[in-house]
Amino acid sequence: MPKLPVVSSAEVIRALELLGFSVVRQRGSHIVLRMGSSGCVVPNHKELKAGTLTGILKQAGVSLDDFISALRA
DSSP: OOOOOOOOHHHHHHHHHHTTOEEEEEETTEEEEEETTEEEEEEOOSSOOHHHHHHHHHHHTOOHHHHHHHHHO
């Protein structure tokens, strides 16, 4: 299993959009993305901590391997 990368919220949103998610709304510094019935909330930060990124991927139901391959695309 690969190590979690250090990424910004903009990079996470771009990768999730490549995986089929779309931005639904934003309130303050929280950006809500949705794909079908699953969704996730991404805080708008320059750098996301490892635990925050893990929580986002669990909410979204996205595997780490899929996420990393979308980051590289």
